[in-house]
Amino acid sequence: MAVSSLPFSSPTLSTRLNLPLKPSCSSCSWPTIIASSKNSSLDQKTSGNCKRRSLLIGVGASSLLPTKLLLAQEKPANYDEFVDLQDGYSYYYPSDWREFDFRGHDSAFKDRYLQLQNVRLSFIPTDKTDIQDMGPIEKVVANLVKHVYSTPTQVPDVFDMQERTTDGKRYYTFEYTLTSPNFSRAAFATIAVGNGRYYTLIVGANERRWRRVRNQLKVVADSFKVFDI
Numbered sequence: 001m002a003v004s005s006l007p008f009s010s011p012t013l014s015t016r017l018n019l020p021l022k023p024s025c026s027s028c029s030w031p032t033i034i035a036s037s038k039n040s041s042l043d044q045k046t047s048g049n050c051k052r053r054s055l056l057i058g059v060g061a062s063s064l065l066p067t068k069l070l071l072a073q074e075k076p077a078n079y080d081e082f083v084d085l086q087d088g089y090s091y092y093y094p095s096d097w098r099e100f101d102f103r104g105h106d107s108a109f110k111d112r113y114l115q116l117q118n119v120r121l122s123f124i125p126t127d128k129t130d131i132q133d134m135g136p137i138e139k140v141v142a143n144l145v146k147h148v149y150s151t152p153t154q155v156p157d158v159f160d161m162q163e164r165t166t167d168g169k170r171y172y173t174f175e176y177t178l179t180s181p182n183f184s185r186a187a188f189a190t191i192a193v194g195n196g197r198y199y200t201l202i203v204g205a206n207e208r209r210w211r212r213v214r215n216q217l218k219v220v221a222d223s224f225k226v227f228d229i
Helices: 067-071 137-149 207-223
Strands: 002-006 016-020 031-036 044-047 050-053 056-059 079-084 089-094 097-099 107-111 118-125 155-166 169-179 184-194 197-206
Touching (some): 079 207, 089 107, 089 118, 089 197, 137 184, 184 207, 197 207
Antiparallel strands (some): 031 056, 044 050, 118 197, 155 169, 169 184, 184 197
16 A cells, blocks of 8 residues: 655545344354345355355444554444445445445445534446546645635635555545634545546534544545445
């Protein structure tokens, strides 16, 4: 895995069922299977010492660990994993968060008490094969934050950008804020290209809580992965 960090500042889809599946090894946690109605059969595959169903999988668990461990597929305590084998992506989210419907997004989870503290994932078709085909990270991020994520009444700022390569796929992750006259929101976004899709994961919170939850939410942003389908 290659990771680079650049300081930068600019003004800049399916019916799901929850099914318990007991792991085949005593040391593994109980996973939750989220099955798509588009798949009529379940193909088992082996991951480590546990056999898992080849569908949409959310693995339960219960301290933050370094990003290197995340990318080595070691899930930290107090996080669950959401894996969508049909749409080709996965990410971690805090284990006390709950799934909810977020318009225009394929999956989303939120804090049970603070609804603005959430993660959501969306994707759109693209003919690109790598996020770098969209342009250099500075240009791509500045355009997104200024022209896509913000509204005319918001002041956007970008604080950090990171580029990493995991399992042959490149990711751009960046931290930004959107400031309105009466409200400010801070977030991490991770974007990637694969499977003919342009994926966007955004995890954020009210800026007043950002210092408290920043490290927790960075784990989510860094855990996002795209795999071939």
